[in-house]
Every structure is written in structure tokens, then in C-alpha cells.
Amino acid sequence: xxYSIAIDGPAGAGKSTIAxxxxxxxxxxxxxxxxxxxxxxxYFLRQGIAAEDEVAITEACKDIEVVIKYEGNVQNVxxxxxxxxxxxxTEEVGKMASASSVYGAVRAKLLDLQxxxxxxxxVVMDGRDIGTHVLPNADVKIYMTASVEERANxxxxxxxxxxxxxxxxxxxxxxxxxxxxxxxxREIAPLKQAEDAILLDTSDMSIEEVVNAIIAYxx
Ligand code: DC
Numbered sequence: 001x002x003y004s005i006a007i008d009g010p011a012g013a014g015k016s017t018i019a020x021x022x023x024x025x026x027x028x029x030x031x032x033x034x035x036x037x038x039x040x041x042x043y044f045l046r047q048g049i050a051a052e053d054e055v056a057i058t059e060a061c062k063d064i065e066v067v068i069k070y071e072g073n074v075q076n077v078x079x080x081x082x083x084x085x086x087x088x089x090t091e092e093v094g095k096m097a098s099a100s101s102v103y104g105a106v107r108a109k110l111l112d113l114q115x116x117x118x119x120x121x122x123v124v125m126d127g128r129d130i131g132t133h134v135l136p137n138a139d140v141k142i143y144m145t146a147s148v149e150e151r152a153n154x155x156x157x158x159x160x161x162x163x164x165x166x167x168x169x170x171x172x173x174x175x176x177x178x179x180x181x182x183x184x185x186r187e188i189a190p191l192k193q194a195e196d197a198i199l200l201d202t203s204d205m206s207i208e209e210v211v212n213a214i215i216a217y218x219x
Contacts, residue, residue, distance in 0.1 A: 002122035006130035009144035011179045012151035015126040021211045023124045033127035036110045038088040039066050039079045041096035051099035058105040098179050102186040131194035141197035150203040
């Protein structure tokens with residue numbers, strides 16, 4: 001078992017930005033577990049399976065193989081041998097990932113993969129259930145959050161900077177609130193702060209402040 005830093009929190013809290021910087025600083029790998037749920041979501045979308053159809057999703061899980069490779073320290077996700085890394089981050093895929101990750105078959109498929117990575121490497125792993133479920137003995141546990149308004153604002157700015165003229169703040173905010181509700185209220189491994197996790201509300205913190213705070217906890 002390597003050294004592990006678990007970072008959980010809701011969508012848009014800045015987990016991946018921070019986790020990448022911490023991984024660089026500490027020379028360990030960044031494991032993005034959301035990307036694994038997103039890869040599975042791509043498979044369900046391509047098969048035209050409805051998010052509500054647990055039977056079809058459970059059946060489809062048998063045909064999915066998710067493999068993670070670290071190439072130049074960057075995580076690449078392979079879905080049945082296809083590198084899907086560049087197509088993971090769309091709203092459609094994120095929604096399907098949130099909706100399909102409520103099912104036991106989907107979660108079971110990824111649990112061993114995530115634990116194995118933490119066994120083989122020193123990791124900064126982010127997700128929703130890392131400190132509570134995947135790595136209950138993680139060396140450092142962080143629960144990173146920010147207000148819905150702040151998270152929607154960050155996402156809105158990101159889209160505008162990318163030149164997206166149709167970005168709608170109210171819609172982004174509503175989508176984030178819906179995702180929070182689903183991730184926090186599902187039956188299996190819901191998003192919640194582990195009892196021994198450190199709470200970091202990043203609403204009024206700079207990226208540098210958050211990174212420094214976490215690095216200080218790792219000493
Ligand atoms: O972090 P993200 O937006 O890439 O995650 C997409 C969805 O995947 C998220 O809404 C819920 C699910 N997920 C999960 O259930 N458990 C994790 N450890 C990571 C993500």
C-alpha cells in the first residue's frame with residue numbers, strides 16, 4: 001500500500017485542479033475516479049441504454065473493461081481498448097456518469113481497480129467515496145467543497161473563456177444542484193464527508209491557498 005491522499009467533494013469544487021497540483025508537488029500519481037465512471041457512461045450512451053434501466057446497465061457492465069494507464073504521468077482511460085480520455089468531459093457524459101453510478105454493478109466494477117492503483121502507487125485520488133469507502137485508511141482525507149453559486153460561477157467563466165456563447169449561469173447552477181442531490185442521496189457509497197476528513201470550503205480560497213493547506217496536512 002502506497003501513501004494515499006483522498007479528496008472527495010461535489011462536482012465543480014476544484015478537486016481535479018488541486019489534486020493534479022498536489023500530485024506534481026509530491027511526485028505521486030493523480031487518480032481521477034470520476035473519469036472511470038465517465039468511461040462506463042460512454043458505453044451506456046453508445047448502447048442507447050436509458051439511465052433508469054438498471055437491468056440493462058447491470059447486464060452491459062459484463063461487456064465493459066476499463067483500463068487505466070499512466071502515460072507521461074497523465075491518466076489515460078481505455079474503454080474496451082479504446083482511449084476515451086479526450087471525450088470524457090462533456091455535460092452529457094457527466095450526467096450519465098452521475099445517474100449510472102448509483103447502481104451496485106457499476107460501482108463494483110471500479111472498486112477493485114481503484115484499490116489496486118492505491119496499492120501499486122503513491123496516489124492523490126479524487127472522487128465522491130474515496131475517504132469513506134474506497135480507501136478508508138487513506139493517510140490524508142480532504143472533503144473539498146464550495147457553495148453551489150461559486151461552483152456554478154467558476155464553470156460559467158470556464159465556458160465563456162472557451163468561447164461558449166450559449167453558457168447559461170442559471171442552467172449550470174440547476175444542473176450542479178441536481179448532481180449534488182443525486183451523488184449525496186444514492187444508496188451505495190453516497191458523497192459525504194468521512195468522519196476523519198478535513199473540511200476545506202474553497203469558496204473564498206485561491207488555488208494556491210488550497211494546495212498549501214493540503215500539503216501542510218501531509219507533513
Ligand atoms: O468527478 P466527475 O464529475 O468526473 O464524476 C462524474 C460522476 O461520477 C459523479 O457525478 C458521480 C460519479 N462518481 C462516483 O460516483 N464516485 C466517484 N468516486 C467518482 C465519481
